[in-house]
Amino acid sequence: xxxxxxxxxxxxxxxxxxxxxxxxxxxxxxxxxxxxxxxxxxxxxxxxxxxxxxxxxxxxxxxxxxxxxxxxxxxxxxxxxxxxxxxxxxxxxxxxxxxxxxxxxxxxxxxxxxxxxxxxxxxxxxxxxxxxxxxxxxxxxxxxxxxxxxxxxxxxxxxxxxxxxxxxxxxxxxxxxxxxxxxxxxxxxxxxxxxxxxxxxxxxxxxxxxxxxxxxxxxxxxxxxxxxxxxxxxxxxxxxxxxxxxxxxxxxxxxxxxxxxxxxxxxxxxxxxxxxxxxxxxxxxxxxxxxxxxxxxxxxxxxxxxxxxxxxxxxxxxxxxxxxxxxxxxxxxxxxxxxxxxxxxxxx
Amino acid sequence: xxxxxxxxxxxxxxxxxxxxxxxxxxxxxxxxxxxxxxxxxxxxxxxxxxxxxxxxxxxxxxxxxxxxxxxxxxxxxxxxxxxxxxxxxxxxxxxxxxxxxxxxxxxxxxxxxxxxxxxxxxxxxxxxxxxxxxxxxxxxxxxxxxxxxxxxxxxxxxxxxxxxxxxxxxxxxxxxxxxxxxxxxxxxxxxxxxxxxxxxxxxxxxxxxxxxxxxxxxxxxxxxxxxxxxxxxxxxxxxxxxxxxxxxxxxxxxxxxxxxxxxxxxxxxxxxxxxxxxxxxxxxxxxxxxxxxxx
Numbered sequence: 002x003x004x005x006x007x008x009x010x011x012x013x014x015x016x017x018x019x020x021x022x023x024x025x026x027x028x029x030x031x032x033x034x035x036x037x038x039x040x041x042x043x044x045x046x047x048x049x050x051x052x053x054x055x056x057x058x059x060x061x062x063x064x065x066x067x068x069x070x071x072x073x074x075x076x077x078x079x080x081x082x083x084x085x086x087x088x089x090x091x092x093x094x095x096x097x098x099x100x101x102x103x104x105x106x107x108x109x110x111x112x113x114x115x116x117x118x119x120x121x122x123x124x125x126x127x128x129x130x131x132x133x134x135x136x137x138x139x140x141x142x143x144x145x146x147x148x149x150x151x152x153x154x155x156x157x158x159x160x161x162x163x164x165x166x167x168x169x170x171x172x173x174x175x176x177x178x179x180x181x182x183x184x185x186x187x188x189x190x191x192x193x194x195x196x197x198x199x200x201x202x203x204x205x206x207x208x209x210x211x212x213x214x215x216x217x218x219x220x221x222x223x224x225x226x227x228x229x230x231x232x233x234x235x236x237x238x239x240x241x242x243x244x245x246x247x248x249x250x251x252x253x254x255x256x257x258x259x260x261x262x263x264x265x266x267x268x269x270x271x272x273x274x275x276x277x278x279x280x281x282x283x284x285x286x287x288x289x290x291x292x293x294x295x296x297x298x299x300x301x302x303x304x305x306x307x308x309x310x311x312x313x314x315x316x317x318x319x320x321x322x323x324x325x326x327x328x329x330x331x332x333x334x335x336x337x338x339x340x341x342x343x344x345x346x347x348x349x
Numbered sequence: 350x351x352x353x354x355x356x357x358x359x360x361x362x363x364x365x366x367x368x369x370x371x372x373x374x375x376x377x378x379x380x381x382x383x384x385x386x387x388x389x390x391x392x393x394x395x396x397x398x399x400x401x402x403x404x405x406x407x408x409x410x411x412x413x414x415x416x417x418x419x420x421x422x423x424x425x426x427x428x429x430x431x432x433x434x435x436x437x438x439x440x441x442x443x444x445x446x447x448x449x450x451x452x453x454x455x456x457x458x459x460x461x462x463x464x465x466x467x468x469x470x471x472x473x474x475x476x477x478x479x480x481x482x483x484x485x486x487x488x489x490x491x492x493x494x495x496x497x498x499x500x501x502x503x504x505x506x507x508x509x510x511x512x513x514x515x516x517x518x519x520x521x522x523x524x525x526x527x528x529x530x531x532x533x534x535x536x537x538x539x540x541x542x543x544x545x546x547x548x549x550x551x552x553x554x555x556x557x558x559x560x561x562x563x564x565x566x567x568x569x570x571x572x573x574x575x576x577x578x579x580x581x582x583x584x585x586x587x588x589x590x591x592x593x594x595x596x597x598x599x600x601x602x603x604x605x606x607x608x609x610x611x612x613x614x615x616x617x618x619x620x621x622x623x624x625x626x627x628x629x630x631x632x633x634x635x636x637x638x639x640x641x642x643x644x
Binding site: 067170 | 412413414415416417494572573576577578579580581588589598599600601602603604605606
């Protein structure tokens with residue numbers, strides 16, 4: 002009991018100290034809070050770290066939670082900005098309490114189809130084959146469909162173990178959207194943040210969880226973002242793109258996909274199954290979303306600076322953490338859009 | 350005369366204190382009920398869209414496809430019942446054994462540190478045991494993700510609380526009863542079955558039900574090891590499955606509209622199930638109390 006009291010006192014003192022510190026600096030700092038996409042969280046964290054070095058006196062916090070949570074938080078005015086891998090649905094838009102929303106693309110990310118198959122270092126897959134594997138129509142690695150994608154490769158008769166995400170996720174959304182769009186007529190599980198996976202499949206928690214199961218299970222195959230696949234030392238397949246070329250998941254392949262993508266005026270696009278010889282077809286994108294009409298001048302200015310950093314100066318940080326920077330054309334459009342963040346009283 | 354005055358004075362003073370106490374206790378009890386009612390009200394309201402859409406099929410079918418959207422929760426309800434039953438089946442014999450050992454068998458020198466150890470364990474948040482179980486069971490014993498693995502981990506999580514409560518209940522057996530039985534020539538086992546167990550039956554049921562309540566609602570540890578497989582209506586404990594809290598934890602972050610409503614409906618189902626379990630427990634406790642009183 003005595004100990005408890007002491008630690009409580011210490012805790013109270015610490016809180017008081019923090020509060021005092023905050024008050025002392027309160028005059029010249031602005032704090033921005035964001036939440037959402039876990040895909041872009043490593044970039045946000047790295048960028049915040051670098052942005053701090055510039056000494057702008059702006060404090061930024063980014064909590065993950067998933068794209069859906071980010072959009073909800075922004076709609077409810079709980080955060081100043083959010084990260085999301087997919088745009089608002091029309092039905093959700095009406096709930097956004099702050100009015101019009103601006104989309105700033107910040108990065109592209111290749112989603113790998115990683116596998117664990119001894120003796121096979123290079124694997125090629127086309128969308129219909131991936132679809133058949135993930136809905137359990139193909140159950141053996143030496144199936145004719147896989148052999149058809151890989152002439153000359155000796156495939157063992159190992160059983161396939163399919164691994165997917167246990168929790169709702171933007172990665173699942175992009176992966177299933179790719180299959181629904183590219184393997185039309187073959188893919189039957191529809192698309193969404195969670196789909197109706199067959200019951201004889203395995204589920205992992207997060208990209209890391211899927212990577213871990215693939216790594217420890219013979220014959221396993223799963224979809225994992227590039228940085229986690231690399232961190233776990235997994236093999237990943239080259240995937241057939243729209244031009245008929247098999248492309249490995251790399252930052253360059255993802256940037257090429259961004260170049261081959263139709264971008265709307267509001268900067269909404271999908272980098273999946275993009276045009277171009279070098280485009281990696283399973284490429285996800287992520288945006289930072291903010292309200293066009295800012296309510297607080299200081300916060301709005303800080304937000305402009307931070308988003309500008311994300312789409313310009315921060316881009317060079319991306320390849321180190323296995324993401325792809327935006328292609329030039331897209332970056333220019335994003336920079337141009339910065340002016341549309343309107344501050345109160347500025348008349349712009 | 351003098352003494353009468355004092356009594357009156359005491360009575361009136363006690364009356365004021367009593368009334369204040371009765372009022373505040375009543376308000377506290379009322380607040381609990383109010384909060385419970387508000388929870389029930391708001392979850393029901395938010396669950397209505399999916400219940401309207403799916404009707405009774407929400408409880409009687411097992412297809413869960415947010416993309417369509419079709420929501421049938423039967424397999425998840427089954428998963429919750431199945432894993433909790435496995436957990437109770439494993440945890441109860443062990444907990445009772447440990448509790449009896451501490452109170453009836455172990456010498457005081459051993460029993461005292463054991464008691465404080467178990468009480469300490471009961472105070473640790475169950476997720477700590479859960480994560481430990483996840484690491485040890487799935488990595489060192491190579492147990493795959495399944496109902497059984499989830500049940501074992503839930504058992505590990507609830508053993509300390511059931512043991513701790515059981516020990517306290519068993520400890521209330523009057524020494525005279527026990528010594529009486531022993532004096533009649535009963536063996537230790539006969540003494541336990543004749544005096545300790547009948548005396549503590551009601552409390553033991555209560556302890557088990559508290560454990561069951563924890564097991565049913567346990568979320569993160571279950572989500573990590575149960576396997577997240579859909580539509581598993583099976584008695585095979587080695588099959589991967591899913592349970593209601595695990596589904597809620599996994600899918601809430603990205604859920605929208607009807608999907609969200611379906612997850613809230615799962616929470617509502619869980620809420621109702623725990624209430625039913627608690628009512629059943631109360632009924633069992635009352636019955637055993639009556640039996641032990643011989644009425």
